[in-house]
Amino acid sequence: MSFEFKCNDLLLSKIGFSFAQKLFRYLTIKRLKKLKAAAANKQIKNAKKVLNLAEANGWLLKTL
DSSP: OHHHHSSSOOOGGGOOTTHHHHHHHIIIIISSSOOOHHHHHHHHHHHHHHHHHHHHTTSSOOOO
């Protein structure tokens, strides 16, 4: 993600609605070892689990 966000780590508060779209585009187009859509979708699913956990623990505020 350092290519897209210019950093190694990303604060939860900096993650917006378009994060999943940007992550999918990175995984399928911009990454050196590109993933197929199914593998990229699995990574998106895993990221969603982490974000849901962060929201449930109050580490991330849900915005619309």
